[in-house]
Amino acid sequence: MSQEIPFFNGRIAPDGGSFDAWKTQSLLDSLEQGGLQWPSSCRSGTCRTCIGQLVSGQVHYEMKWPGLTAEEKAEGCVLTCVARPLSDVVLQDPFA
Template identity: 65%
Template structure:
């Protein structure tokens, strides 16, 4: 994981109820979501179980692992794994249930 000496704070919105949270650039979105008091489904926290599988409705994220557990098609369609996705902008997320 890279060291971010000057972390940026972005605005995060969790749908469907538009709950706002602080999305810090130096930590995975899931951590920021939980720090915001939002109960978000999660399990493994390493990008393999897909419990936190979400649609990135707006914004951009980056990954610090080579394979974040998403297919190329899912990435193209805007799906993310908040447990390993770091925000690069303000974000709006919608959890996807299977």
């Protein structure tokens, strides 16, 4: 009997490191737990300090509408402090 893995693989592109993207926590928490730096402030999805570009993968939000416009969401922008992974994810390095 196979046991479900509690996390997905996360990576910062182009070569910023990898991390375990835990299904039960935000991408920001997973990044920090993996020892990676990411800009952050409010941690509630409103200040937009942690905004990032999702290169590949899927996320979901616990809140109805995080602080992103429909256009930003369509372009792949995510708020890492409130986004949770639904698959393996690749984020664009915010410091590059």
